[in-house]
Amino acid sequence: MSTRADPSGSSGVETRAKAATIYDVAQAAGVSHQTVSRFLRGFEGIRPATRERVVQALDELGYRPNLTARSLKSGQSHRIGALAHEISQVGPGRIVEGASIAAREAGYVLDIVSLDTRNPRAIEESLALITQHDLAGVLALAVTDEMTKAFEATAFGVPSYVASESEGVEDDPRGLLSKVGIPTLVAHLAGLGHRRLVHVAGPSMWSASRNRTRAYEAAVESLNLESVGILHGDWSAASGYRAIADLSALPDATAYLVANDQMALGVMLALKERGLRIPQDVSVVGVDDIPEAAYLDPPLTTLSNDFEGQGRAAVAQLLARIERTVLTPVAVPPPSLIVRRSSGPAPVR
Amino acid sequence: MSTRADPSGSSGVETRAKAATIYDVAQAAGVSHQTVSRFLRGFEGIRPATRERVVQALDELGYRPNLTARSLKSGQSHRIGALAHEISQVGPGRIVEGASIAAREAGYVLDIVSLDTRNPRAIEESLALITQHDLAGVLALAVTDEMTKAFEATAFGVPSYVASESEGVEDDPRGLLSKVGIPTLVAHLAGLGHRRLVHVAGPSMWSASRNRTRAYEAAVESLNLESVGILHGDWSAASGYRAIADLSALPDATAYLVANDQMALGVMLALKERGLRIPQDVSVVGVDDIPEAAYLDPPLTTLSNDFEGQGRAAVAQLLARIERTVLTPVAVPPPSLIVRRSSGPAPVR
DNA sequence: AACTAGAATGTTGTCGGTAACATCGTTCTG
DNA sequence: CAGAACGATGTTACCGACAACATTCTAGTT
Structure with missing residues (x-):
């Protein structure tokens, strides 16, 4: 079956330092690794008995997929790169938070690269860094013009989306x-x-x-x-x-x-x-x-x-491009006026 | 030499959709991929003439290393997972920003998973998500007890560090x-x-x-x-x-x-x-x-x-563990009293 | 019972790097 | 000048997943 031996030699002990792979699971279930892979990917045609064994082995070994390996082969990762300025500011911070949560809900992780405004080469460095980590897509949140420009000049090779308020476009949320x-x-x-x-x-x-x-x-x-x-x-x-x-x-x-x-x-x-x-x-x-x-x-x-809605919306836009699906519209509530005591009738001259 | 053919058929055109791999570079330089790999890893014993050809091919093709592949084999990534609550709050936000910048400076990317306080299962989900993306280390920033507990109960298999104010420890920054x-x-x-x-x-x-x-x-x-x-x-x-x-x-x-x-x-x-x-x-x-x-x-x-200093310090701590190097101490300035007008002499009875 | 279509499962190659080992040249030594 | 010793470079295997193709098994038909 499998050519992999248990390096520890012990078999009953549960303490394994390394995470179980599909090969380990396959061996435990007495099937081929491909069957395990198929099961994991939601393939239907698996005999109930086989399926049962796989499920059990999966469970026993506490299998967790290695997304690195998956992404190497499939070329698609579940990471979204996000560039943002000054995320400690309330606005950008909340946009990032909204994006982060939306990303997590979709099974993605947000790689946030915060740009140091004091470092002029930060944008360049960040872009270089981000292009190496193959990502499913890249997002620019809370951007300045300088960043938008640098961003658009970069060939990421993956979908990207700038979440700044665009100027010309009508009907853009x-x-x-x-x-x-x-x-x-x-x-x-x-x-x-x-x-x-x-x-x-x-x-x-x-x-x-x-x-x-x-x-x-x-x-x-x-x-x-x-x-x-x-x-x-x-x-x-x-x-x-x-x-x-x-x-x-x-x-x-x-x-x-x-x-x-x-x-x-x-x-x-x-x-x-x-x-x-x-x-x-x-x-x-x-x-x-x-x-x-x-x-x-x-x-x-x-x-x-x-702000959170903007972050969510940006992620939704990007995900639509990444997964080539129809955009699931994120309802961003329209801005509304909140009247408090700092505004009052104009004084009479 | 290489078994890889140029799928486009054209050779003079610079427009390649895919990023160049070390194999492409090797072919262009007329050496083996291993020589390229060695050069990239800073191996000294390469003949000047060979080195020259590699450098040139590298430059011509605009080679960028694929960190996914590297991390699959070597088992080490250049990503740090960071869990944080409420990063839109000023304090946590600034900690995260400091951490993000420090990470980038060290060539790492911070995977920030922001926990949604409204979702009780968020911690669990986030931990699951983060354990899949093989990371160099994991950081918990701006944490609540609940999170600290969950965090410490999780076997990440990589170095981790909780950046909360610890209670018992003396002399802890x-x-x-x-x-x-x-x-x-x-x-x-x-x-x-x-x-x-x-x-x-x-x-x-x-x-x-x-x-x-x-x-x-x-x-x-x-x-x-x-x-x-x-x-x-x-x-x-x-x-x-x-x-x-x-x-x-x-x-x-x-x-x-x-x-x-x-x-x-x-x-x-x-x-x-x-x-x-x-x-x-x-x-x-x-x-x-x-x-x-x-x-x-x-x-x-x-x-x-x-706050930024705390973020930087946390990253420094984690990096010291990841890279097994001596901790580069980050000078976090001690808190200082800032007297403004909201405090004044106690009123006389 | 023999045959066959189609479903279920197994085998091999691949992604882009790194590591171990193999091989080819040198130069130095006796 | 043969052979050792070592330096430079090439070959092959491997990380863990997915995909294409190959093979086995099952069930239905005659």
């Missing part, structure tokens, strides 16, 4: 937040009587940031409001604070639309330090609805953003 | 925050004249949380202060808020030591809603120094916590 959410947010402010707004944008390197800015501008225009300033931050609370604190004079606005909640937090503190009351004197709204948003002082009006 | 940081924090409050403190703890499932609580109790005792209450949260801002808001009457304390910054945020809002001023009426201090801490209202006194 990735742009939902900007296309649907931001207008709602602006309309909310307009409904409260605000006419002159300031936008605090994220870094222009991120397409997500540019989309939000563009959506803001379009909404302001269509509602006949006035944008009296666009400031820039880097998504952090510190940058939001600086954006306001560094101004020699505050713009003549009654509301601030900030591109994410963290920056909004900094903006609020800076405004308060200027002696303004929120929302009596100025309204501040954020985007993302981070868990802390409801507990800021004042609680922040913002836009819910289903 | 993992407990630094509690052992050094918390006493400093309590001493800071004592120095401001506070005598009666309240502690808002994290979930008791986390050893990190229990350590902080125990360190708090010990410090209170040694400084002759009084702990007038220990409340419990789940690390979230919401739970911090609830812990206070649900009380029918506030305890007679002048300072709150909260186990992390997010909860502190909620605690501060709840206290303010009770009409207390911070820090004039009560002081609140947190732990972790999340980036937002400096921009809360008032900015939060807290303890810095080098």
Whole structure:
């Protein structure tokens, strides 16, 4: 039957250091390894008696498939490479988490390569690293332009998907937040009587940031409001604070639309330090609805953003390409307006 | 020579869909595949002329090693499995990021399996999944007791390391925050004249949380202060808020030591809603120094916590075991007290 | 009972590397 | 100058799974 001998010599002992292979199972069941393989792959035509023996041997030896071997032969692994920037940030972190969970549910593991922003060669190194580990597909999550560019220039030889908010494409779920959410947010402010707004944008390197800015501008225009300033931050609370604190004079606005909640937090503190009351004197709204948003002082009006859903959706997209199946649509709930106390009626002059 | 034929038939064209193997390189260089393999593994005894041809062929074909094949034979992969809870949380997220970057720098990829807290079988499934993908080692980051237990009960067959704050062990860098940081924090409050403190703890499932609580109790005792209450949260801002808001009457304390910054945020809002001023009426201090801490209202006194360093340190520990080398110590800066405006002198009765 | 189609199962080769062993040349020694 | 000794390179086997092809077995037909 099998040519493999038990190197330990002992047979009754259960303590085996090495994982059982299909050959071990085959020997134990008194069948060929191929029969075991067939069983594992769900082949139907196996006689009940044989099947029984295989099942039992499988169970006895505690067989676990060696995915490395499988992937070597079949050329397909059950790993998805994911490149992401700054996963410690709330947004990217939640996207990654959603992706990771979705991947696991589908029997895949997510190889996450986190890019070190301080290391300029990180992108290159990461791409090189990732191309060696043959993967079923590659995902770019939470990307900057630089990364998108490097990503698209790389021939992975496997399906890939960029989960950034794409710019031109219509009807793409990735742009939902900007296309649907931001207008709602602006309309909310307009409904409260605000006419002159300031936008605090994220870094222009991120397409997500540019989309939000563009959506803001379009909404302001269509509602006949006035944008009296666009400031820039880097998504952090510190940058939001600086954006306001560094101004020699505050713009003549009654509301601030900030591109994410963290920056909004900094903006609020800076405004308060200027002696303004929120929302009596100025309204501040954020985007993302981070868990802390409801507990800021004042609680922040913002836009819910289903990051986990985005991660899941990205994995679903990639899986559809990998497995050549029809895309199982992941319902990503549309962003919704969450009104809290940081926004209120525009002050009467 | 080689028995492999070029399936495309064309030879001049550079467009090959498949990655070049050492056999392709060998053929191009007119040597055996083993010579190529030897070169790649850094074997010295290769004639300069031969070496030259190999280098050139390697370069021409853009050879990239297939790590799957290598790991099948050699039994060692360049992947580290990492299990983590709630990586979207700031702390765990930053630990994972630090680990991911450290792993990449060492030429490893981190397979991150994020556990879905809502799915009770997630731990089990994840462990099963991770044991299949033969890994160089396994890391448990940001763990709960339940996970630690499951983790330790699993025979991975490869080195593993749990990066949680261990309880009994002395001189372990993992407990630094509690052992050094918390006493400093309590001493800071004592120095401001506070005598009666309240502690808002994290979930008791986390050893990190229990350590902080125990360190708090010990410090209170040694400084002759009084702990007038220990409340419990789940690390979230919401739970911090609830812990206070649900009380029918506030305890007679002048300072709150909260186990992390997010909860502190909620605690501060709840206290303010009770009409207390911070820090004039009560002081609140947190732990972790999340980036937002400096921009809360008032900015939060807290303890810095080098999460990334913890991640790097964990990877270093694991790599030392994997590669059987001496541990390259990762300098994790000790936690330091960051005094901001949320703590002030105890009010005079 | 002999024959045969088709189902069940076994055998061999393959994926891309690594390792052990085999072989071919050198150069050095006596 | 023969032969040893060693250095450089080639051959073959192997890791654990899958796939193609080969073979055996079973059951139905005449």
